[in-house]
Amino acid sequence: QVQFVESGGGLVQPGGSLRLSCKVSGTIIFSVYAMGWFRQAPGKQRELVATITRTGSPDYADSVKGRFSISRDNAKNTVYLQRNSLKPGDTAVYYCERNRNIMNDWAGPSDGSWGQGTQVTVAS
Secondary structure, eight states: OEEEEEEOOEEEOTTOOEEEEEEEEESOOGGGSOEEEEEEOTTSOOEEEEEEOTTOOEEEOTTTTTTEEEEEEGGGTEEEEEEOSOOGGGOEEEEEEEBSSSSSSOOOBOSSOOOOOEEEEEOO
């Protein structure tokens, strides 16, 4: 069983910044998995916003490129999402997930359960 605990969300003004954290625990060797951050806005489907390979190479959705930065600390089993220049359209619940396999590149989320997510609201 693998657990994902997201934190760091909150209310932030447009143009502000937040760093989200996702602590992964359970029966997992964190370092062998690529990781991803997703978000789900009200009334919308969950979307992938950023991934990071096992070796630390990031990739981003076009909507967040240049504003978000994903990183990982394998010693802490934690993946981060630094979010700058926030817009109201970034308002969503943010989740992390591990890769469905142990290949270096992101292939999609695992079939396991998701964490509770962390709510981010961007409003003045």
